[in-house]
Amino acid sequence: MSKTIIRTLNLKDFTHGKAEERRRFAEEFAAGLMDCGFIILEGHGIDPSLINQNYTNIENLFGLDLESKNKYGQISGGQRGYTGFGKEHAKNRTVGDLKEFWHVGQELPKGHALYEDYPENVWPEEIPNFRKDSLSFYRELERVARNMLEALTIHFDLRQNFFSDMIHEGNSVLRMIHYPPLEPHMDPEAVRAAEHEDINLITLLCSATASGLELLTRDGEWLPVEAEENQIIVDAGDMLSRITNEVIPATTHRVVNPKGENTSRYSMPFFVHPYSSCVLDVIPSCVTEENPQKYPAITAGGFLHQRLVEIGLIKK
Ligand SMILES: O=C(O)CCC(=O)C(=O)O
Numbered sequence: 001m002s003k004t005i006i007r008t009l010n011l012k013d014f015t016h017g018k019a020e021e022r023r024r025f026a027e028e029f030a031a032g033l034m035d036c037g038f039i040i041l042e043g044h045g046i047d048p049s050l051i052n053q054n055y056t057n058i059e060n061l062f063g064l065d066l067e068s069k070n071k072y073g074q075i076s077g078g079q080r081g082y083t084g085f086g087k088e089h090a091k092n093r094t095v096g097d098l099k100e101f102w103h104v105g106q107e108l109p110k111g112h113a114l115y116e117d118y119p120e121n122v123w124p125e126e127i128p129n130f131r132k133d134s135l136s137f138y139r140e141l142e143r144v145a146r147n148m149l150e151a152l153t154i155h156f157d158l159r160q161n162f163f164s165d166m167i168h169e170g171n172s173v174l175r176m177i178h179y180p181p182l183e184p185h186m187d188p189e190a191v192r193a194a195e196h197e198d199i200n201l202i203t204l205l206c207s208a209t210a211s212g213l214e215l216l217t218r219d220g221e222w223l224p225v226e227a228e229e230n231q232i233i234v235d236a237g238d239m240l241s242r243i244t245n246e247v248i249p250a251t252t253h254r255v256v257n258p259k260g261e262n263t264s265r266y267s268m269p270f271f272v273h274p275y276s277s278c279v280l281d282v283i284p285s286c287v288t289e290e291n292p293q294k295y296p297a298i299t300a301g302g303f304l305h306q307r308l309v310e311i312g313l314i315k316k
């Protein structure tokens with residue numbers, strides 16, 4: 001059995017490199033997504049103090065009492081604001097995950113053509129910097145996502161703006177998560193995040209405050225994904241899998257319960273989504289005689305709705 005290697009790439013090779021370096025970056029990224037679905041990114045240029053400030057904010061946020069947090073709950077089927085313990089479950093499970101989280105979505109000015117397409121963000125009045133810091137972080141993550149997806153256009157022989165047009169003012173979501181320490185009353189079947197695939201195009205995941213993330217290799221083994229401080233883990237989701245006709249599969253992953261020290265874990269995945277009416281159609285270069293077209297076209301919004309029902313966040 002071959003050993004799975006998670007590649008480490010430096011985004012500067014793409015943003016500042018010559019054509020040859022850019023191409024190499026693109027090929028390494030695509031190969032990493034095809035081999036194991038995850039790569040680790042350095043040189044992304046997000047200020048470490050912005051990342052740390054957001055971690056501090058969410059520690060304070062989740063440290064509030066439940067009554068305060070619940071003021072921000074049940075908003076747009078959990079698409080914005082606070083979602084409490086046990087609410088979300090993976091597609092084929094009924095036991096809820098051991099996490100609480102907060103969603104920040106696309107922030108557009110009132111009157112913008114897409115304003116009505118997205119639920120409005122809510123902001124915790126108890127954490128004054130939360131809005132400013134999370135929106136700055138969101139914009140920076142959008143920038144990194146744009147670069148990463150642009151690299152894929154080289155591999156798939158697409159026009160340069162193919163993906164950046166899809167995600168421009170898109171429905172991306174910053175999910176800020178708290179996994180609390182385990183307690184005896186918790187369901188023994190429950191895990192921090194049960195195995196699942198992400199719904200979106202790609203996910204950017206700044207290194208979490210503790211280990212636990214694992215990916216399922218193509219050989220069917222669980223492999224821990226460890227990132228150092230200031231590295232970003234990048235993985236492929238269902239939407240990318242669908243438009244690449246499964247040339248890039250959506251990789252299954254999970255967050256296991258702590259084995260050693262029983263501490264809280266915080267993480268901040270950024271789910272990169274197209275705008276809602278964007279049509280997800282299979283990329284022509286991904287259809288061949290051996291790999292005929294597997295999916296009809298669907299809008300990003302329609303696809304997301306199907307998946308949110310499946311994971312229990314919204315009703316049919
Ligand atoms: O917390 C993590 O490290 C990953 C979380 C995750 O996979 C998700 O929320 O989709």
Ligand SMILES: [Fe+2]
Pocket residue numbers: 196197198253
């Ligand atoms: Fe995930």
